[in-house]
Every structure is written in structure tokens, then in C-alpha cells.
Amino acid sequence: MATGEKIWYKNKLWYxxxxxxxTLGVLITLAVVSIIGTVIEQNQQWPMYVARYGATWAKxxxxxxxxxxxxxxxxxxxxxxxTLNIIxxxxxxxxxxxxxxxxxxxxxxxxxxxxxxxxxCSQNHSVNFSGGKSAAKERxxxxxxxxxxxxxxxxxxxxxxxxxxxxxxGRLGSDFTHISLLLILLGAIVGSFSxxxxxKIINVGDTVDVPYNEFKVRLDKFWIDYYESGQIRQFxxxxxxxxxxxxxxxxxxxxxxxxxxxxxxxxxxSYGQSWSKIEEAGIGIVNRKTGEAIGEPITIxxxxxxxxxxxxxxxxxxxxxxxxxIDEQTKTVFSQSQDPNNPAVGLEIYExxxxxKEALLLLKYPGVFQALPTSDKDLVLTGYRGIMxxxxxxxxxxxxxxxxxxxxxMGIGFFFAFFVFHRKVWVNISETGGSCQVKFGGxxxxxxxxxxxxxxxxxxxxxxxxxxx
Amino acid sequence: MILSLLFxxxxxxxxxxxxxxxxxxxxxxxxxxxxxxxxxxxxxxxSTTMILIVRAKESGHAxxxxxxxxxxxxxxxxxxxxxxxxxxxxxxxxxxxxxAFEFLAMLSASLLPYKFKSAEPLNPALxxxxxxxxxxxxxxxxxxxxxxxxxxHVFTTFIGYAGFAISCGLSIMFLxxxxxEEKGGNNFLLDAFPESKILDELSYRTIAWGFPFLAVGIxxxxxxxxxxxxxxxxxxxxxxWSLITWFIYAAYLHARVTRGWRGxxxxxxxxxxxxxxxxxxxxxxxxxxxxxxxx
Numbered sequence: 041m042a043t044g045e046k047i048w049y050k051n052k053l054w055y056x057x058x059x060x061x062x063t064l065g066v067l068i069t070l071a072v073v074s075i076i077g078t079v080i081e082q083n084q085q086w087p088m089y090v091a092r093y094g095a096t097w098a099k100x101x102x103x104x105x106x107x108x109x110x111x112x113x114x115x116x117x118x119x120x121x122x123t124l125n126i127i128x129x130x131x132x133x134x135x136x137x138x139x140x141x142x143x144x145x146x147x148x149x150x151x152x153x154x155x156x157x158x159x160x161c162s163q164n165h166s167v168n169f170s171g172g173k174s175a176a177k178e179r180x181x182x183x184x185x186x187x188x189x190x191x192x193x194x195x196x197x198x199x200x201x202x203x204x205x206x207x208x209x210g211r212l213g214s215d216f217t218h219i220s221l222l223l224i225l226l227g228a229i230v231g232s233f234s235x236x237x238x239x240k241i242i243n244v245g246d247t248v249d250v251p252y253n254e255f256k257v258r259l260d261k262f263w264i265d266y267y268e269s270g271q272i273r274q275f276x277x278x279x280x281x282x283x284x285x286x287x288x289x290x291x292x293x294x295x296x297x298x299x300x301x302x303x304x305x306x307x308x309x310s311y312g313q314s315w316s317k318i319e320e321a322g323i324g325i326v327n328r329k330t331g332e333a334i335g336e337p338i339t340i341x342x343x344x345x346x347x348x349x350x351x352x353x354x355x356x357x358x359x360x361x362x363x364x365x366i367d368e369q370t371k372t373v374f375s376q377s378q379d380p381n382n383p384a385v386g387l388e389i390y391e392x393x394x395x396x397k398e399a400l401l402l403l404k405y406p407g408v409f410q411a412l413p414t415s416d417k418d419l420v421l422t423g424y425r426g427i428m429x430x431x432x433x434x435x436x437x438x439x440x441x442x443x444x445x446x447x448x449x450m451g452i453g454f455f456f457a458f459f460v461f462h463r464k465v466w467v468n469i470s471e472t473g474g475s476c477q478v479k480f481g482g483x484x485x486x487x488x489x490x491x492x493x494x495x496x497x498x499x500x501x502x503x504x505x506x507x508x509x
Numbered sequence: 510m511i512l513s514l515l516f517x518x519x520x521x522x523x524x525x526x527x528x529x530x531x532x533x534x535x536x537x538x539x540x541x542x543x544x545x546x547x548x549x550x551x552x553x554x555x556s557t558t559m560i561l562i563v564r565a566k567e568s569g570h571a572x573x574x575x576x577x578x579x580x581x582x583x584x585x586x587x588x589x590x591x592x593x594x595x596x597x598x599x600x601x602x603x604x605x606x607x608x609a610f611e612f613l614a615m616l617s618a619s620l621l622p623y624k625f626k627s628a629e630p631l632n633p634a635l636x637x638x639x640x641x642x643x644x645x646x647x648x649x650x651x652x653x654x655x656x657x658x659x660x661x662h663v664f665t666t667f668i669g670y671a672g673f674a675i676s677c678g679l680s681i682m683f684l685x686x687x688x689x690e691e692k693g694g695n696n697f698l699l700d701a702f703p704e705s706k707i708l709d710e711l712s713y714r715t716i717a718w719g720f721p722f723l724a725v726g727i728x729x730x731x732x733x734x735x736x737x738x739x740x741x742x743x744x745x746x747x748x749x750w751s752l753i754t755w756f757i758y759a760a761y762l763h764a765r766v767t768r769g770w771r772g773x774x775x776x777x778x779x780x781x782x783x784x785x786x787x788x789x790x791x792x793x794x795x796x797x798x799x800x801x802x803x804x
Contacts, residue, residue, distance in 0.1 A: 063763050064770075071756035071785075078746040078797055110744045228742075237739070267630045274633045295633040296657075296737045307739045435739040443741060447728040454721035486717075489598070489710055 057128035066122045073118070077109035123225060126218045134215055141208050144464070149194030149201040154468045161466070161481030163492055165499040169469075169476040173200055176469050176476040176502070183501035187494060189465065202467035202480075211485060213457025220453055223446030231439025238434040239309070243317040244427045245342075247282055250304060250434065255283040257299075260290070262311055262428040275308050277430040293432075303436050310431030315362035315375040317429075318342060321385050322422040323401070325349065329416070331407065337422040345390070351415050352391055355399075359386025360424070364402060373400065385421055387411065461487050463494075478502050513563040513628075516556055520584075521619065523553035524612040531604035535701055543601045550592055550608065557585045568628035571656060573663035574635055576625040576794060580618040582663065583790075584611055586671035590715070594675065598711065600703050606678040634737055635659050658733035666726030666751075670786055672719025673758070677783030679712035680776035687773060709772055712779055713765060720758045727751050746797035750789040757782040 056062065080101065081088070089098040089107060105112035146154075158164050169176045177193070177200055184191050184204045194201035240248050242259040249256055258280045265273040274294045281289040281301050291299045299306040324337040325348065340346050345356040364384040365376035373386070382404060389397040389412060399411035401421035411419035465482035480498070484491040530546035533539070560581050564572035572578040591607045594600075637657035646652045682702055689699040702708065730748070731741040742748060761778040764770035 060763060060766060064760050067756045067760040067763070071753045071760070074749050074753045074756070077744065078749045078793070082744065110749075269630070271630055272633060273630065274636060294636075296637040296733075298736060298739070305739060307737075309738070433739050440735065440741060444732070447731075450724060450728070451721075454724060458717040458721055487710075487714065489707065489714075 054128060057124050058132050060129075062121070062125050063129070066118060066125060070118055070122070073109075073115070076106060080106050080109070082110075083108055119225070123222065126221060130215060130218050137211060137215075141211060144205065144208070145192055146194070146201075146203055146466075149196050151196050151199045151201065151468060151470070154201050154466055155479060157466050158468060158479050158481035161483055162488070163483070163495050164479070164481030165495060167478045167480075167499050167503045169478050169502060169504060170474065171476065171504070172474075173469060173471045173476060176200075176471075176478055177202075179502050179504070180467055180469065180478060180480070180498075183498045184465070184467075186501065187498065189463070199468060199470040201469075202465075204465040204467070204482075205463060207460045207462045210456050210460030210462045213453050213455070213460065216449055216453030217457060218453075220446045220448075220450035223449060224443050225446075227439040227442030227444075227446060229439070230442055231437045235435075235437040235439065237436075240432050240434060241429050242277075242432055243314045243429045244319075246317070252436070253302060253304060255281055255288070255302065257306065257432070258282055258287075259430050259432075262430040264311075275311055275430075277308055277311075277432065279306060279432070303438070305435045307433040307435065308430065309433040312378060312429055312431070313362075313380070313426050314360075314429040315378045315380075316360060317427055318357075318360045318385070319425045319427045321357055321360075321424040323355065323387075324420045324422040326406075326418050326420050327416065328407075328410075328418040334417065348412065348417075348419065351412060351417055353396075353412055353415070354390040355419070356388040356390065357385060358388050360384070361386075364400075380426075383421075383424065385424065387419070389413070461485060461490070463491060465495075465498075513560055513567060516559040516563060517581075517615075517619070520553055520556040520560060521612075521615045523549065523556050524584075524608060524615050527553050528605070528608035528612050531601065531608050535602055535605050535698065538701070546601065546604055546608075547592075547595065550588065550595075550604065553608075553611070554585070554588045554592060557581060557588060561585060564628060568630070569653075570631050571660040571663075573660055574631060575627075575629070576791075577618055577621050578628075579663060579667065579790075580614060580621075582667045583670055583674075584614050584618075586667050587611060587614075587674050590668075590671045590675050590718070594711070594715070600707075600711075602701050602703070603675075603678065603682070606682065607675060610674065610678065631659075637733060637736065658729055658736065662726055662729040662733055665722050665729060669719045669721075669723030669726055670790060672715045672722060673754075673779075673783050673786045676712045676715035676719060676779050679708050679715060680779040683708035683712060683776045684773065687776075705772070709775065712776065716758055716761060716779065716782075720755075720762065723751065723755055723758070727755065747789070747793050750785065750793050754782060754785040754789050757785055 080093075084107065086098075086102075089101050093101065101107055104114070109115055169179065171179075180202060181191060181193075184202070187206075189204035189206045191202055191204045194203070236251065238251055240257075242248050242257070244259055244262055247256045247258040260278040260280055262275075262277050264275055267273050276292055276294045278290065278292050279299050280287050281299075289299075289301060293299045293306060293308050295308050298308075320339055320341045322337040323340055325334045326332060327334060335349065338346060338349070340355065340357045342357055345354055347354045359373070361373055361375040361382075361384050363376040363379060363381040364373060365382075366373050373384070376382075382402065384400055384402045387399040387401065388395050389399055391413075397411075397413050399419065400409045401411060401419060402408060403421045403424075406420040407418060462485045463482055464484075465480055467478065467480040469476055469478050480495070482491065482495055527546060527549040530542055530549055534542040534546050561572050561578075564578060564581070568574070573582060587607060588611060591604065595604065637659050638655045639657050642655040642657075643652045646655050683705050686699055686702045686708055687705040689696050690705055703711075727748075730751075734743070735741040757778060761775060761782060764775055764778060
């Protein structure tokens with residue numbers, strides 16, 4: 041490509057995105073507008089905004105999507121501007137930088153140009169050395185090597201040259217950091233377009249399906265650990281992964297400790313007393329007419345079938361509702377709330393192995409529904425032992441790993457950018473009579489104070505006259 | 510509780526003394542005052558370290574779980590940063606501002622309401638230990654000293670805060686010195702400041718420490734949130750403010766690339782950045798609701 045030729049994409053727009061002013065503008069704008077979303081509570085119900093800010097301001101909030109600001113188009117537009125800015129700047133700056141890093145050594149030695157470079161350096165020294173050229177060279181070399189510089193030597197007529205450098209990789213720190221930001225952004229985008237989140241209430245002993253996957257998860261146990269003072273220490277669930285009918289993995293999860301299986305994570309996120317299942321119930325047999333109890337109540341487990349003593353029937357515990365409600369349309373029972381306001385159990389009644397009835401027993405209202413079809417006896421619910429459920433969040437986010445990869449690259453980038461400095465030093469040694477004049481100067485991309493001290497150390501290392509240079 | 514209070518009281522007095530000694534050194538320019546001030550800052554550091562250690566013993570976990578404990582960590586980190594800087598660059602005038610700031614921080618910590626101070630056992634969401642570390646330490650029976658994302662997250666974040674605090678002080682010194690230099694003439698107190706060019710450079714160097722540490726703090730917080738809640742970012746006010754702070758310092762670092770933004774404008778950005786840090790640290794905890802309500 042001939043120099044001076046205009047490259048097709050290098051138009052005004054390109055230079056707009058290449059400008060550092062844009063970077064500063066977008067960064068400061070982002071910082072300022074981000075405040076809004078921390079002051080206005082996000083993702084609340086519409087009436088809340090009207091009540092708090094009044095109808096006019098609520099309308100502004102709605103129009104600008106300030107109720108979900110960080111997903112609003114104008115906010116994403118700002119992020120997109122920053123992204124384009126980063127991409128264009130990297131394209132513009134990286135290739136020449138890379139070239140200069142590869143070809144940084146002077147190709148030939150010319151004492152005059154070396155001296156000129158040295159004199160133009162912001163940091164330069166001139167030290168007298170009493171001794172020959174080669175002795176001076178050894179002295180300078182050891183001083184530079186002590187500071188871990190890489191050195192190339194040049195021989196000239198009557199004088200010697202050296203070029204030393206270190207920390208060139210520090211130059212790439214900003215590029216690593218910029219690429220890491222793009223990676224993190226990419227991860228966030230991947231996460232928002234693929235992957236899913238879900239939340240499952242699992243009763244102890246129950247197995248639930250995992251969306252988009254063949255395997256299921258069973259909750260074996262839920263329990264709470266306490267401190268001696270009575271404060272809650274931790275919520276725990278024992279989860280088992282069931283695949284093709286076989287238990288493949290059992291793991292105890294707690295807050296901060298998810299279960300991971302085939303790309304899906306399971307998090308402990310809530311718990312409570314189940315409103316749709318119990319461990320066991322106490323069933324009393326009573327005289328239907330008088331309501332008098334006949335014998336001790338029977339304890340029946342969930343899904344267990346037991347004979348009803350003194351009758352031809354058997355019963356099976358199949359349903360529970362903490363707050364019994366009946367859907368008028370579908371004629372089905374359900375729980376109106378999670379609290380045991382109106383506990384009821386459902387029994388299936390069998391005669392000679394054939395189901396003859398579904399019975400509903402209410403703890404608070406014994407005898408309102410007849411349980412046994414033809415008998416002078418009836419059943420009442422005398423009590424029950426509930427079970428816990430565990431609320432488990434499911435999360436599959438393939439973008440997460442990209443975000444972590446980006447974070448690692450960012451760490452490397454920061455290390456290079458802030459703690460590795462690119463230093464270049466030019467040395468010129470000329471001999472006159474029995475002594476030498478050692479001139480050297482250098483540049484550093486950052487941290488001048490450090491470099492000043494380093495070059496002074498080198499000067500002191502070379503100087504053998506006893507006087508300060 | 511008693512022992513950590515004792516060390517708190519000691520530190521409180523030590524920071525006051527240290528600040529006064531640095532002021533004395535600044536005004537009277539006596540070498541022995543400067544040396545005593547430096548020695549005193551080390552004594553104060555030791556005492557602050559003891560607060561943290563004793564506190565950890567009392568609560569049974571790393572002392573990073575409420576506002577008071579994090580304040581002690583902050584004071585500690587600023588002191589470490591300052592001593593390292595004084596050792597490296599030998600400017601004692603900074604000590605006046607840093608130690609006065611430390612004293613104010615101790616004062617505000619002592620004024621915190623009780624609920625932000627008491628040593629509590631960790632709630633479920635804060636319990637996190639690295640498995641590999643527990644496994645490693647359990648071989649020698651020290652598994653209770655294992656740390657986790659909470660400790661790492663808080664520690665790195667506060668190193669960042671400390672860097673920004675020192676940088677803010679340096680930027681204010683820069684602005685004062687710069688004005689004096691522009692006006693010319695002599696000023697008995699400002700003449701003791703290093704050149705404005707050096708103050709500008711040092712302010713940049715401290716931000717160059719703070720910025721990556723804040724980034725590591727944010728990222729480790731994200732990793733931990735992903736373990737605890739299943740999302741690495743949820744635009745919680747604390748998260749958002751940490752990002753705001755990060756944006757401001759990112760602007761600062763980019764501003765320095767262009768000449769025109771060095772010096773004054775950069776110094777103003779640094780001060781603005783630290784104002785954001787203060788809000789991020791205290792404002793969010795007290796004013797805005799969110800996941801970080803405990804600290």
C-alpha cells in the first residue's frame with residue numbers, strides 16, 4: 041500500500057470513533073447517568089413511581105425507561121459507543137505499536153545520531169570514566185545487566201554504542217485491558233441471548249425436571265444450621281441428580297455453594313414449610329353419628345396404603361393442602377396460600393383393591409365431608425407432620441466463562457500496564473587519552489520518578505572518579 | 510470486645526499524635542519531629558493491625574463483615590500505603606494530610622451506631638471459603654484460617670479505596686501547590702510541598718495502584734455473587750457505584766494520555782473520583798437499599 045493513499049474506511053466517522061475525547065465523554069457520561077438508576081428504584085410496580093414522583097415525573101421515567109435504566113436502549117447505545125471506540129482505537133493503535141516493538145533496535149551505529157538521541161532524552165547523564173574503552177564498556181554492561189536490561193552493542197571508530205531495553209511488554213497492557221473489556225461485554229451478550237434462569241420449589245423427597253435437559257433433580261433433605269446464639273448459620277439442601285432413572289450425583293448445596301451438572305447450576309435460594317405435601321398424617325376413626333373416637337388414631341405416611349380398622353375399606357394418603365380452596369370452575373382443590381390456615385388431606389378410599397372414593401378431611405372442620413361410602417364409621421384428620429421445601433434457582437449461562445476469561449485477561453493487562461514499564465536506553469562511550477566519556481540517556485513510557493532513580497544508579501555504577509556526576 | 514476496644518482507643522490517640530507530629534514537622538521543619546512522626550505512624554499501624562487481629566479472634570472470622578470492621582481495614586490500608594510511599598519517595602508533608610484523614614476516619618468509626626459495630630457471626634450469604642484452601646489447611650489442622658471470596662473481595666476493594674484516598678490527598682496538594690507556583694512568590698507552608706509535577710505524578714501512581722485493585726475487587730465480587738446468587742451482575746446500587754467510580758478513574762487514566770488533561774483537570778477528576786468512592790463506601794450503605802446493606 042502506498043503511503044499517503046487514502047484507506048477506504050478512514051473517513052470522518054472512523055476518526056470520530058478513534059478520538060480520545062469520545063472516550064472521555066462517554067466514560068464521564070456513563071458515570072453520571074448511571075447514578076440515576078441507583079437513586080430511582082429499579083423494576084418496581086408502576087403505581088409506586090406515580091406515588092413517589094408524581095404523574096409528570098412518572099411519565100418521564102416511563103418514556104426514558106428509567107425504571108429499568110440499565111437495559112434501556114439509550115444506555116445500551118452509550119455502551120455500544122464505548123465498544124466501538126475501543127475497537128477502532130485498538131485497530132488504529134495496535135499495528136504500529138506492534139511494528140515498533142518488533143523493530144526497535146537501531147539497525148546501525150552512528151555516534152552522532154546516538155549522541156543526538158541521548159541529548160534529546162528527558163533523562164540523560166554524562167559520566168567520566170578513568171580507564172580504557174573496553175573497561176568502560178564492561179562497567180556499563182554490568183550496571184545495565186544488574187538492572188536486568190537487554191543490551192545490544194555497536195562498534196564504531198573510536199567510540200562504542202549500546203542500546204538497552206526492558207519491559208517492552210508493558211506497552212501491550214492497555215491492549216490486553218481493552219480486549220478484556222470486549223470479552224466481558226461479549227460474555228454478557230452471549231449470556232443474555234442464550235442460557236436461561238428458572239426457579240423450582242422442591243418438596244423433600246420430590247423429583248423435578250430440569251428445563252432443556254434430560255436429567256432430573258431430587259431433594260433428599262433440607263435443613264437449617266444454627267449458631268449457639270440461635271442465629272441462622274446456613275440453609276442446606278441435599279440434592280441428587282437423576283439421569284435415566286439412576287442416581288448419578290449427590291451433593292449438599294448451601295448459600296454460596298451451588299451444585300453444577302452439565303452446564304446448569306443449582307443455587308439454594310429459599311425454603312419453607314410445604315403447602316402441597318406432608319410427611320405423615322394422623323387419621324382418627326369416629327362414630328359417624330356421635331362423633332366419638334373409636335380407638336387410637338392411625339399414623340399414615342405419604343403415599344402409604346393402610347386398612348381402615350373395623351371396616352372393609354383401605355385408605356391411601358395422596359394429597360395435602362395448607363389453605364384449602366376449591367376452584368369453582370374446574371372443581372379442583374388447591375392451596376390458597378402458603379400458610380396452614382385451613383389444612384386438609386386427601387385420601388383415596390379402596391374397597392377390594394378398587395378405588396371407590398376420594399375423601400377430603402379438614403383439620404378444622406371434621407365431618408363436613410363423608411369419607412367412607414357406606415359405613416357407620418367416619419374418618420377425621422387429627423394432625424399431621426409437615427415437610428420442608430427448598431427453593432432452588434437454576435441457572436445456565438454460557439456467557440459466564442467468557443466473562444471470567446475476560447477478567448483474567450484484564451488482570452494480565454493491568455499488570456503489564458501499571459507495573460511493567462518500557463524503558464529504552466542509548467549509550468555512547470568515547471575515549472580521549474586515558475579516560476572515557478560515557479554518555480547515556482533513556483526514555484520510559486510511564487513512571488518517570490522510578491526511571492530517574494534507576495538511571496542515577498547506573499550513573500553511580502559507572503562512575504569511578506569518586507565525584508558525583 | 511474489650512481488647513479490640515482497647516486497641517481502638519490506642520490507635521485513635523496514636524493517629525491524633527502522628528498527625529500532630531507531621532504538622533509539627535511541616536511547620537517547624539525539625540528533623541527529629543519528622544523522624545518521630547514516621548516512627549509514630551508505624552506504631553499506629555501496629556496498633557491498627559492488632560485491632561483487626563483481635564477482632565478476628567473475637568468474631569471467629571476475618572474482620573471484614575460490617576462497616577466498623579471495614580473502616581479499620583481502610584485505615585490500615587491507607588497507613589500501609591502511606592508508609593510505603595514515604596519510604597520510597599521520602600516526602601513527609603503528605604503525612605500531614607494522610608494522618609489527619611486517618612484520624613477523621615477513626616473518629617467517624619467511633620461515632621458509628623452500635624449495630625454497625627458489634628461482632629456478629631456471619632450470615633448464610635457471607636459464608637464462603639475456598640475449598641482448595643480448606644483442604645490444604647485441614648492437613649495441618651488450621652482449616653478455620655481458610656479464607657474465601659468475601660475476604661478476598663473486601664480486602665482488594667479496600668486496597669483500591671486506600672489508593673484513591675491517598676491520590677485524592679495528593680491531588681489537593683497539587684492544586685494548592687500549582688496555584689502557588691502560578692502566582693509565584695514564596696509561601697512558607699506550600700514551599701515544603703514537593704514540586705507540582707511530582708505531586709501530579711505521585712497522584713497518578715497511586716491511582717495506578719488503586720484502579721487495578723478496585724477492578725479485582727469488582728471482579729471477585731462478581732465471581733462470588735455468581736456462587737451465592739447465580740448472577741455475576743445485578744445492577745445493585747453498590748455494584749453500580751463501584752462501576753461509576755471505575756468509569757471516573759478510567760477517564761482519569763485516559764485523560765493523562767493527552768497532555769492537555771494533565772495537571773489541574775486530572776487533579777479535579779481524581780478528587781471527583783474519591784468523592785464517588787466515599788459515596789460508594791458510606792453513601793450507598795446508609796442511603797440506598799441493596800444487597801450490600803451490611804457494609
